[in-house]
Amino acid sequence: MSSTSSASSYTSGPSWQERLEEACRDAQIMPPTFQIVSDRRGGRTAWSSQVTIRGQMFAARYWYDGKNLNNAKEDAAECALNWLSRAAW
Template sequence: MSDPRLDIKYDWRLRLEVYCTKNGIDEPKYSTFSDRRGGRTAWSCHVIVHGTTFAARYWFDGDFVQNAMEDAAEVALKVLDSKSCQQPSQGPPSGAVP
């Protein structure tokens, strides 16, 4: 999946969708939001997977809000992958938003 206008590949979102499907989890829910910074507006994203919210690490210009969604998907997938490898006695994985 890609957007030819911006030459963006949606690899992380697609991989997260596949992960959810494979594990019987509802599809990810994305929420983008903005923050006015000086004369510009920065955008970021949260994604909710199986009741846990994962935040993108970075803020992006409005033309690149898709990148914020990719970033949130990457964070979620990396945490979920590490969580599946954790022992049950360990605490919650880092990266999740409380």
Template sequence: MPSSSSSRQGSQNNAVQGTPWQDRLIEACREYEIQEPDFQLVSDRRGGRTAWSCVVTVYERRIEARFWYDGRNIVNAREDAAEVALKWLTSNPNLISGW
């Protein structure tokens, strides 16, 4: 069973270098005037190793990353989830009131 750990990215951490999808998603949330995304890392024990992925909540919708990653690549899991979420959010602008 996958376990999870919350990993919120606050406003002061938005400029983390190498996180273009997360940065773009946070900016889109600001433009739409909705709550910033909430990133949650999830892990799954696979034999002697642990695989990591990410779920991001945007506009009250949980959006999962497409892939699982090695522990050294957790930032990739967050980027994957942010990319999926950004594409969902920007392809559904009618969901946001006032848009």
């Protein structure tokens, strides 16, 4: 098996960010807007993310190393999607 086929066989479906964007389209609301935030901690910087939908801001639950910024966005998107799926329209 080549590395290309093994890599493509491991797919987990759409990301939390993609799922949130789709949910916003389905609900006919503006797409989510993400913001990256940082916090200086000693000699290092911790990174996180916030996402806003319908004027409601959702923060990622955790702080991440700078090389994992996408994880921070995924975390915030998951929180927002969970809220959106429970929200009564």
